Amino acid sequence: MSTNKLRVRDLATELDISSKDLMALLRELKIPAKSHMSSLTEEEAEQVREHHRNKGQLPQAVDTRAKDGVIVRRRRKPVETPQAEAPAADQPEPKGADGDEPETKPARRRKAAETIPSARIIEPAGGEARESEEPATPPAEEPPAEPVLPEDVAAASEAAADESREEVSGPEEQAPAESTPEVVETGEDAAKSESRKSRKKAPAPAAQVKVISRPTIVEFPDTRPSGPARPAGAGRPGAAPAPQNEAAKDGRGKKKKGRRMVDAEELYRKEEFSMGKGRKAQKAEARKAGGHKGAVQVTQPIKASKRKIRIEDTIRLTDLAHQMGVKAQDLIKKLFGLGVMATINQSLDFDTALLLASEFQYEVERVGFSEEDFLLPKEEDKAEDLRPRPPVVTIMGHVDHGKTSLLDAIRSTSVATGEAGGITQHIGAYHVATERGEVVFLDTPGHEAFTTMRARGAKVTDIVVLVVAADDGVMEQTREAVSHAKAAGVPIVVAVNKMDKEEADPDRVKRELSDLGLMPEEWGGDTIFAHVSAKKRLGLDELLELILLQAEVLDLKANPDKPGRGHVVEAKLDKGRGPVGTVLIQEGHINQGDAFVCGLISGKVRAMFNDQGKQIKTAGPAIPAEIQGFESIPEAGDEFVIVKDEKVARRIAEDRRIKHRDRELARESKVTLESFLASRAGEEAQTLNLLLKADVQGSLEAISEALCKLSTDEVKISLIHGGAGAITESDILLASASGAIVIGFNIRPTAKIKEVAEQEKVDIRFYDIIYKLVDDIKAAMSGMLAPDIKEVYLGQADVQQTFTVPKVGTIAGCMVIDGKLKRNASVRLLRDGVVVYTGKLSSLKRFKDDAREVTKGYECGAGLENFNDVKAGDIIEAFELVEEARSIE
Numbered sequence: 001m002s003t004n005k006l007r008v009r010d011l012a013t014e015l016d017i018s019s020k021d022l023m024a025l026l027r028e029l030k031i032p033a034k035s036h037m038s039s040l041t042e043e044e045a046e047q048v049r050e051h052h053r054n055k056g057q058l059p060q061a062v063d064t065r066a067k068d069g070v071i072v073r074r075r076r077k078p079v080e081t082p083q084a085e086a087p088a089a090d091q092p093e094p095k096g097a098d099g100d101e102p103e104t105k106p107a108r109r110r111k112a113a114e115t116i117p118s119a120r121i122i123e124p125a126g127g128e129a130r131e132s133e134e135p136a137t138p139p140a141e142e143p144p145a146e147p148v149l150p151e152d153v154a155a156a157s158e159a160a161a162d163e164s165r166e167e168v169s170g171p172e173e174q175a176p177a178e179s180t181p182e183v184v185e186t187g188e189d190a191a192k193s194e195s196r197k198s199r200k201k202a203p204a205p206a207a208q209v210k211v212i213s214r215p216t217i218v219e220f221p222d223t224r225p226s227g228p229a230r231p232a233g234a235g236r237p238g239a240a241p242a243p244q245n246e247a248a249k250d251g252r253g254k255k256k257k258g259r260r261m262v263d264a265e266e267l268y269r270k271e272e273f274s275m276g277k278g279r280k281a282q283k284a285e286a287r288k289a290g291g292h293k294g295a296v297q298v299t300q301p302i303k304a305s306k307r308k309i310r311i312e313d314t315i316r317l318t319d320l321a322h323q324m325g326v327k328a329q330d331l332i333k334k335l336f337g338l339g340v341m342a343t344i345n346q347s348l349d350f351d352t353a354l355l356l357a358s359e360f361q362y363e364v365e366r367v368g369f370s371e372e373d374f375l376l377p378k379e380e381d382k383a384e385d386l387r388p389r390p391p392v393v394t395i396m397g398h399v400d401h402g403k404t405s406l407l408d409a410i411r412s413t414s415v416a417t418g419e420a421g422g423i424t425q426h427i428g429a430y431h432v433a434t435e436r437g438e439v440v441f442l443d444t445p446g447h448e449a450f451t452t453m454r455a456r457g458a459k460v461t462d463i464v465v466l467v468v469a470a471d472d473g474v475m476e477q478t479r480e481a482v483s484h485a486k487a488a489g490v491p492i493v494v495a496v497n498k499m500d501k502e503e504a505d506p507d508r509v510k511r512e513l514s515d516l517g518l519m520p521e522e523w524g525g526d527t528i529f530a531h532v533s534a535k536k537r538l539g540l541d542e543l544l545e546l547i548l549l550q551a552e553v554l555d556l557k558a559n560p561d562k563p564g565r566g567h568v569v570e571a572k573l574d575k576g577r578g579p580v581g582t583v584l585i586q587e588g589h590i591n592q593g594d595a596f597v598c599g600l601i602s603g604k605v606r607a608m609f610n611d612q613g614k615q616i617k618t619a620g621p622a623i624p625a626e627i628q629g630f631e632s633i634p635e636a637g638d639e640f641v642i643v644k645d646e647k648v649a650r651r652i653a654e655d656r657r658i659k660h661r662d663r664e665l666a667r668e669s670k671v672t673l674e675s676f677l678a679s680r681a682g683e684e685a686q687t688l689n690l691l692l693k694a695d696v697q698g699s700l701e702a703i704s705e706a707l708c709k710l711s712t713d714e715v716k717i718s719l720i721h722g723g724a725g726a727i728t729e730s731d732i733l734l735a736s737a738s739g740a741i742v743i744g745f746n747i748r749p750t751a752k753i754k755e756v757a758e759q760e761k762v763d764i765r766f767y768d769i770i771y772k773l774v775d776d777i778k779a780a781m782s783g784m785l786a787p788d789i790k791e792v793y794l795g796q797a798d799v800q801q802t803f804t805v806p807k808v809g810t811i812a813g814c815m816v817i818d819g820k821l822k823r824n825a826s827v828r829l830l831r832d833g834v835v836v837y838t839g840k841l842s843s844l845k846r847f848k849d850d851a852r853e854v855t856k857g858y859e860c861g862a863g864l865e866n867f868n869d870v871k872a873g874d875i876i877e878a879f880e881l882v883e884e885a886r887s888i889e
């Protein structure tokens, strides 16, 4: 073989034909040559000479025309590769086919020919045969590389094609010397005989010349085992691994094998995809696996344990998709098919997730979260671990009877004695030390605060000190306070205050309180009374002593040696320190650095201060401690619990927030007259707690009597509070804390009260006929209550002024303050929350025009049917009566 350039023109001269004819012949032979000055390789020249010798003339017509850059191969079987020409033409550096650079090609080919062709072929895709580029590897060593070939088929991508082609140029020429006899034999023997050394392509008849596209190149080695005719390659077929031999039993073996590989890989991909692996990982693993063996392995089913998804009560669709390694879109489609419309961020309940996962052959395991698993065990304390603890006291009483004065007096007295040793801080609670022991006072007086805490489930107070001014006696809020304390089951110590006043009449106070069931000890009852003067600081020690006496009766004890639990009694956002909350520890102790969960939030005790503003490192039972380290402001009444670490605290808080949201969405009343029996099903003796408010004392007494008579052995009626007048917020809180239903007789709630009731989920029922009220309660007690007619609230308007229109009557000039007023709607006229009229609107006008309805924020003129006693400041409440079908339970 010569590396000398041979131009078309020279070859034409040699063959004694014109350059034009030679160009035509070159085209027929698919040998690229641009002009008569183009260079030809020695092989190409030889091919032309051969052709010319055989035919003795120029070929007249050859059907297939090779284009520039086409690799010409010899194949036994024609392969239809119509696309072959295009890629070949694109090839940047077609080896051995570029007529413009003939001088470098033969050298390259020769070098390539010294390598192992089959190994070179596999290299582009498999990448494993790189080492086979090592020169002079004997043919006997080639077979090991062959099993990789099918992988080439499977993995060969368009991107790798150029490379593979480059690599193939060697083997392609070497093939005749190797074990690809079917390819080589198709050429002429004469050409073969000299090709061993020269590595030149044997000139072949046009019919046997194949144009091979890049993809077909990689198929080339597969054919080798089937053609054992070549002595040089004799060892190879036998050396080839069994799978290849099997696959190569016939000429189609390679194709079958190729397809099988692809199938296997497809399966593999599917499996891997479903395991959530990325494409890169799949490819990498496919490469790693290599050959048939790897492909077969990957089709094996994925372990059941790996196809399990652990779900808490709910899971977001996107998270489920991620865990299964499928597109969220696919899940949405699947759900749609199951008749469920879902969005990517939607939470799926366990059952839906289970159904969905099973569609993708995944198992689902429920790992329901229970905060109890994380909260430290609440085991019973052993008697020997319990230590006496100070009582926690709340001061209640009527407005101006001296609650604050008494609290201040006690505190300043305790500070004055010097034992506190510092300036008192208002942190929501403080403790005082006496000779008999310590007492803790909650700083926020009044029954509202007390009941608000109780409504949140915080039972903090051990003793209520009821302050009654000796000169004023029992008043409305005194009664309320008694109801609240009684409803909570907290003992009362009465402090008859303002004893310094001349008009002080403690006996009157005792008499009036006896009527409320608080009989003084000296009168044969069990209520402790103390006579004090907050102003003059008289009787304070006696009061403290009586409190401690009461505490002794209560036998208050706690185990200080365990992780702390308590309740927040006050919280605020401090400018410099962030959210701070005062926690009254009820059991165990809190150390600085402890992680905690408090209501819906978590945190870590960063610093603690006592009621004198001193920093403390630890706090035990009944000690109020102001704590820094809440992630946000807690609410008074929230339970504070020390947990193992911050991670657990966060987890519990997060779970609580989710559940809280769900509850908020449900917005169900705590107890309703309809549901009361069902909600207490299973309880032996059921108690229906009622809070009764009536327009006047007379109706209150009459109704109370009628209701109390209804009590039976199975269902008891407990009137937790009764009063004359409008329903107050405190009433709603008390009902909320006690699981009671509010009964309003001839009264209506304000918009504000409605809102609070809705917030606290308290059921309020209104009546204006006693027997109807009693009937409903009776029905509720027997579980038979089902209202037929439901009242739908429309709105309220505030009467701002009134006009008298001759022949029409009094017209109320109003501003609609809530909802709307509707013409012909039923209305009530409320004066100080009490119903003074019930009837219908006779007229509704906006300016001079009749209006169908007037909504919130607009003024209107309203007339009431047969009622003229409307006054400024009254409230007109509009409502509709809607018939409701009885529900069968």
Ligand SMILES: Nc1nc2c(ncn2[C@@H]2O[C@H](COP(=O)(O)OP(=O)(O)OP(=O)(O)O)[C@@H](O)[C@H]2O)c(=O)[nH]1
Pocket (backbone or CB within 6 Å): 397, 398, 399, 400, 401, 402, 403, 404, 405, 406, 445, 497, 498, 499, 500, 501, 532, 533, 534, 535, 536
């Ligand atoms: N004479 C006399 N006046 C007192 C005594 N205790 C309180 N007062 C006065 O009664 C008024 C009301 O006292 P507060 O301590 O504010 O009463 P309160 O119950 O806390 O009032 P609210 O905070 O409005 O509920 C004040 O003017 C006190 O000075 C007392 O023992 N004797």
